[in-house]
Amino acid sequence: MVGIRLRNSMTRKVERLEPIDPQNVRMYVCGPTVYERAHLGNARPAVVFDVLFRLLRHEYGADHVTYVRNFTDVDDKINARAAETGRPISEITDETIAWYLEDMGALGVLEPTHMPRATAYIGAMIAMIEDLVAGGHAYEAEGHVLFSVSSYRNYGRLSGRSVEDMIAGARVEVAPWKRDPMDFVLWKPSDDSLPGWDSPWGRGRPGWHIECSAMAHELLGASFDIHGGGNDLLFPHHENEIAQSACAHPEGHFAKIWMHNEMLQVEGRKMSKSLGNFFTVRELLEQGIPGEVIRFVFLSTHYSKPMDWTAKKAEEAKATLRRWAQLLSERPAARTASEPELDPIVVRALSDDLNAHLALARCNELYIQAKEATNEGNRALGSLYWCMKELLGIDLDDVWEALRPRTVDDMIRKFELGVAYNKSVFGQTIEALIARRILAKRDRDYAESDRIRDALADAGVLLRDVPGGTDFEFTPDFDPAKLENIL
CATH class of the missing domain: 3.40.50.620 (HUPs)
Incomplete structure (x- = not known):
């Protein structure tokens, strides 16, 4: 022990x-x-x-x-x-x-x-x-x-x-x-x-x-x-x-x-309804912030210190968890390559007055080691998975499901729009517009890039630049008819 x-x-x-x-x-x-x-x-x-x-x-x-x-x-x-x-x-x-x-x-x-x-x-x-x-x-x-x-x-x-x-x-x-x-x-x-x-x-x-x-x-x-x-x-x-x-x-x-x-606190101030910075957990979840991200932000500050919830911290937590979860999705066998192994440094950090911040820092070290697709890297990735799931309470499989880049079909199913519209038609349109925007940015035609982004937003398609490409999601007021006028 x-x-x-x-x-x-x-x-x-x-x-x-x-x-x-x-x-x-x-x-x-x-x-x-x-x-x-x-x-x-x-x-x-x-x-x-x-x-x-x-x-x-x-x-x-x-x-x-x-x-x-x-x-x-x-x-x-x-x-x-x-x-x-x-x-x-x-x-x-x-x-x-x-x-x-x-x-x-x-x-x-x-x-x-x-x-x-x-x-x-x-x-x-x-x-x-x-x-x-x-x-x-x-x-x-x-x-x-x-x-x-x-x-x-x-x-x-x-x-x-x-x-x-x-x-x-x-x-x-x-x-x-x-x-x-x-x-x-x-x-x-x-x-x-x-x-x-x-x-x-x-x-x-x-x-x-x-x-x-x-x-x-x-x-x-x-x-x-x-x-x-x-x-x-x-x-x-x-x-x-x-x-x-x-x-x-x-x-x-x-x-x-x-x-x-x-x-x-919220953004450096005491949480208060009168200040307009009062949030329920349900409100954040409904805003699309996964529970795993909320938990990660909480654990990033020692429990005995005041914790400041900020939008920036939430975005940073989301980016970190996405990186970790994506690596695991690419090498899923790592979690079952051996018996579940909890990294002793993570265990020691938590055993020292619940130092979750230090435990998360060690998890990031495991992620860096795991990027090498070797037996040792796979062991580090497996340890990262089990430490996060069993001790820190964050399942990276659930993280990936919540944060992975969505395909057109994913988004169509999410909003159940496939019955009313030919998803292959406007799906290809969105992909073509994203490709055109990428080319415009490459050619430094930022006016055209912004035009496409704003027009898609008006049609109910939100773009998000992520490592390796562009992700997007539909809003509830998605209107495929507006796509025809963008091209």
């Missing part, structure tokens, strides 16, 4: 992972609140911890890793969306969960071992809250149950801030029934218009923080190896998880290693 080292937010150090039980390495990651499409920021932790999941499976065996990522399907944002749309809550959450799994699947994210919904663990949450009340760590006030922060002396250890600093820097809800401003809600009352469950404190619903503690305990036990999520969850969510879990289950230590990925 290589040995895995991970950055522990609790100790601020990169530490060697020493599993509690190597036969069952356990990881919990906070998942989405399901009321709308996943945006790019939601996708980053899904990809980061998917790489860790893959690495753990490689190191310890697929049958010896348990990965839990939850769905928060009881939340005031979901209630608000239901009231706004008039749709049942279950319909909204079911639909959104299906969207999330589809979009993350497009990014190569494996489904975790368990994907619990909060609403399936209400009983476990109530039992945990009862234990906290009985132990003097929680109290009831006007139908609410609140955790008493002062009852846990290590509160603030994860975020590294004092309670006074946290009060000053946080939006603390001011309520007359709180004993202390930092106390947080474990259970709150529900009226008839809101989801609710019977409890010792009346009909109500859980606070946000209790759900992850309850589900982690039910599925992973009082002690497990890794807890992950975005650094926006570090305080108060993860700080509160630790407090309530440590007090409810003092026999355990909850998570040994805490990991947090940094936030995502």
Whole structure:
């Protein structure tokens, strides 16, 4: 075994992972609140911890890793969306969960071992809250149950801030029934218009923080190896998880290693709807950016650093993946020339705190070696294929299908235009126009070259210059009648 080292937010150090039980390495990651499409920021932790999941499976065996990522399907944002749309809550959450799994699947994210919904663990949450009340760590006030922060002396250890600093820097809800401003809600009352469950404190619903503690305990036990999520969850969510879990289950230590990925920006600015740079994963996919390209861009920046999504990075990732995938398409036997072989340098890079950027750099070295059509080159190409697929989660066969230069027949089939038009006629016309444009560029007749490009665009045919030639694709408003006037 290589040995895995991970950055522990609790100790601020990169530490060697020493599993509690190597036969069952356990990881919990906070998942989405399901009321709308996943945006790019939601996708980053899904990809980061998917790489860790893959690495753990490689190191310890697929049958010896348990990965839990939850769905928060009881939340005031979901209630608000239901009231706004008039749709049942279950319909909204079911639909959104299906969207999330589809979009993350497009990014190569494996489904975790368990994907619990909060609403399936209400009983476990109530039992945990009862234990906290009985132990003097929680109290009831006007139908609410609140955790008493002062009852846990290590509160603030994860975020590294004092309670006074946290009060000053946080939006603390001011309520007359709180004993202390930092106390947080474990259970709150529900009226008839809101989801609710019977409890010792009346009909109500859980606070946000209790759900992850309850589900982690039910599925992973009082002690497990890794807890992950975005650094926006570090305080108060993860700080509160630790407090309530440590007090409810003092026999355990909850998570040994805490990991947090940094936030995502778009073109150097915080992603925001008001700035017009807010993108969902689905929007990028529908713009023709393959999931493999999105994932590659994510992995090009270390998870502990802010990641800047830019159109330039996406184009660079597309070009790199196209080169790698094209070489594999030309020598497909390389992937089966020997037993699947994972390059040890790639494995070591990922084992050193998930250094995916270094792993991708090594993959490019393998590509350079693989360009030599020798036995050694074929081994390098096979290793590149398996490292990308098994560890980094990018299948180069899928990349080639998404990014390979399209023939006329491919494009015709894609838009199902062959029934209405003679594809051989206008297909030959497009090829003739592309050839004429290439000749015009060779003769430095750039006016003619641009005329052909613009006229084709007006007809719904977009040209793209790629290494070795010109690629093209049809837009949905393709009009073959306009081709006749271009020649």
